[in-house]
Amino acid sequence: MQTALGPSAIKAYDPLLELESRPFLRRILADASGYQDHIRRYAGSLTLLVVYGHQVKSNDDAFLKLAEECVSLLSNRIASGGGIWPVDIFPALKHLPTWFPGAGFKRNAIVWKKKMEEFVDKPFEFVLDEMRRGTAKASFVSMLMDSDPKSKDTAADAQHDFDVRWTANSMYSASIDTTITVISHFILAMVQHPEVLARAQAEIDAVVGSNRLPSSDDREDLPYCNAIFTECLRWGVPVPLNLPHRLMEDDIYDGMYLPKGSLVFGNIWAILRDEKLYPDPDAFKPERFLDAAVDEIAERRRDPRTYVFGFGRRRCPGGNLVESSAWLLMVSMIATLDIGKAVDEKGREIEPEVVFDNAVFRNPNHFKCSVRPRSEQALKVVMQEDLS
Numbered sequence: 001m002q003t004a005l006g007p008s009a010i011k012a013y014d015p016l017l018e019l020e021s022r023p024f025l026r027r028i029l030a031d032a033s034g035y036q037d038h039i040r041r042y043a044g045s046l047t048l049l050v051v052y053g054h055q056v057k058s059n060d061d062a063f064l065k066l067a068e069e070c071v072s073l074l075s076n077r078i079a080s081g082g083g084i085w086p087v088d089i090f091p092a093l094k095h096l097p098t099w100f101p102g103a104g105f106k107r108n109a110i111v112w113k114k115k116m117e118e119f120v121d122k123p124f125e126f127v128l129d130e131m132r133r134g135t136a137k138a139s140f141v142s143m144l145m146d147s148d149p150k151s152k153d154t155a156a157d158a159q160h161d162f163d164v165r166w167t168a169n170s171m172y173s174a175s176i177d178t179t180i181t182v183i184s185h186f187i188l189a190m191v192q193h194p195e196v197l198a199r200a201q202a203e204i205d206a207v208v209g210s211n212r213l214p215s216s217d218d219r220e221d222l223p224y225c226n227a228i229f230t231e232c233l234r235w236g237v238p239v240p241l242n243l244p245h246r247l248m249e250d251d252i253y254d255g256m257y258l259p260k261g262s263l264v265f266g267n268i269w270a271i272l273r274d275e276k277l278y279p280d281p282d283a284f285k286p287e288r289f290l291d292a293a294v295d296e297i298a299e300r301r302r303d304p305r306t307y308v309f310g311f312g313r314r315r316c317p318g319g320n321l322v323e324s325s326a327w328l329l330m331v332s333m334i335a336t337l338d339i340g341k342a343v344d345e346k347g348r349e350i351e352p353e354v355v356f357d358n359a360v361f362r363n364p365n366h367f368k369c370s371v372r373p374r375s376e377q378a379l380k381v382v383m384q385e386d387l388s
């Protein structure tokens with residue numbers, strides 16, 4: 001994964017990221033209330049492009065539909081209780097006969113397994129077909145299947161095939177809800193803090209001007225926008241309790257004995273709401289990241305990236321991608337859109353209602369907002385055809 005998603009590989013995806021930004025801006029301008037669907041479509045298309053080299057052309061795209069069905073299965077059914085099922089804790093339950101009362105999990109598993117395998121196999125086979133025809137676009141799968149030193153050992157080949165197939169799929173599943181969570185928090189922050197949006201727009205106007213969308217080359221010159229992105233990661237805490245890790249050996253933490261096999265949850269939420277690191281932690285305050293910390297260690301300690309992507313060997317491999325893609329989407333929105341409170345039929349502003357009810361991702365439920373082009377010129381830039 002590091003080969004295809006490391007910092008140097010990500011730069012190669014920049015044109016792909018830019019390709020998806022304008023269609024997103026057009027969709028959200030046409031229908032602000034569907035912002036969650038637009039982010040899902042953006043993240044889904046982008047991931048299909050980066051992972052499988054498949055370009056989504058319409059909402060009816062077969063891979064996109066299959067993927068959305070499976071991601072919804074994963075987050076609303078399979079992992080809805082924090083990803084822990086009684087059978088994970090008491091493995092003997094797996095011997096219950098399928099018809100037995102209380103063995104509904106086995107009956108569901110048969111149906112869900114078939115669907116998930118389809119989701120794993122179909123886009124992967126698509127890339128292999130494209131590679132055989134010589135028409136495959138550069139992607140995570142084509143890169144790794146190409147780099148496979150065709151060994152004479154068929155068992156090693158089969159293992160490589162299996163690894164790439166399932167890793168590619170896990171990337172898809174892992175990228176959707178997390179991206180929706182970060183971008184939804186960005187929109188929410190802009191609705192609640194118009195002064196932050198205005199300051200960010202002034203920064204973009206000064207650095208980028210109004211004739212084009214920002215690009216990754218502008219990043220260094222946009223410190224306030226960068227601080228907004230960092231604060232969205234901290235304030236949003238997309239995966240507040242991380243994913244469960246299982247101890248491979250006995251351990252002692254802070255005087256507590258933790259036996260091998262224990263499930264451990266890293267409380268990312270508590271770290272990112274620590275008043276010592278982030279004074280007034282519930283407030284959305286990008287400026288807390290504007291001044292450099294006293295030294296490198298302090299910088300790393302207060303950088304939310306140290307925590308939001310998890311810990312150790314299972315740490316999220318998608319951090320670099322999301323750092324580029326979500327950042328680019330965010331600054332493209334700042335450059336071209338006015339985001340604010342929705343108004344009712346009497347012209348009164350509606351306060352966004354913020355409700356969280358997903359057990360794994362801290363994704364705010366749909367809230368009302370308004371999205372308009374910032375200016376005629378901004379609309380022109382959004383409607384321009386991409387040349388790529």
Ligand code: HEM
Pocket residue numbers: 047170171172174175178179182238239242243244245308309310311312313314315316317318319321322
């Ligand atoms: C803001 C966006 C994202 C956040 C906050 C995030 C966060 C996380 C976290 C907390 C984990 C669990 C790490 C652990 O167990 O310690 C994880 C795992 C993972 N993420 Fe992400 N992620 C994001 C985006 C992405 C994207 C865009 C991709 C793929 C392109 C991705 C791919 C993965 C994969 C494959 C895993 C499983 C790694 C493993 O178990 O070995 N993530 N992510």
